[in-house]
Amino acid sequence: MSTRQNDPELIEATEEIPAASVNPEKHWEKFFNETPAPGNYQETIAGVKNFIVEARTRCPSQRIVLVSSGGTSVPLEQLTVRFVDNFSSGTRGAASTEYFLNEEYDVIFLYRFEFQNINFKIFD
Numbered sequence: 001m002s003t004r005q006n007d008p009e010l011i012e013a014t015e016e017i018p019a020a021s022v023n024p025e026k027h028w029e030k031f032f033n034e035t036p037a038p039g040n041y042q043e044t045i046a047g048v049k050n051f052i053v054e055a056r057t058r059c060p061s062q063r064i065v066l067v068s069s070g071g072t073s074v075p076l077e078q079l080t081v082r083f084v085d086n087f088s089s090g091t092r093g094a095a096s097t098e099y100f101l102n103e104e105y106d107v108i109f110l111y112r113f114e115f116q117n118i119n120f121k122i123f124d
Contacts, residue, residue, distance in 0.1 A: 035075060048108055055106045063105045069093020070112030088112075 038044075048066070055062050070090035076082040090111055100107045 044110070051106070051108055063103075064108065065100050065105045066108040066110065067093050067097045067100065068110045069097070072112075 052064060055064050069088075070093065071086045071088040073083050073085045076084065093109070093111065097107050097109050
């Protein structure tokens with residue numbers, strides 16, 4: 001019995017695939033070049049940059065962490081009709097955020113709209 005790793009048909013089939021299509025870096029580069037950014041991308045990036053500048057101005061040695069939480073939706077085509085979706089509740093991201101806040105980090109919390117609620121502490 002052959003395994004997938006040494007299956008002659010699989011080996012032959014993969015030998016016919018051009019190297020660029022097997023290279024994961026090229027695959028992701030192609031994906032990001034062809035897929036439009038989310039509608040709020042520029043606003044989100046500007047908010048993250050402003051948060052970091054303000055935190056560093058307030059205290060140059062302040063520890064900052066970015067936590068992403070909740071599910072992920074990835075389009076399968078440019079005019080998105082189909083997509084791959086992960087319906088994560090965000091529990092791990094919420095727990096990580098609480099941990100970092102308790103350790104006195106400044107936290108950037110990026111989340112999907114259906115996220116696990118956390119006990120936010122407001123810092124002025």
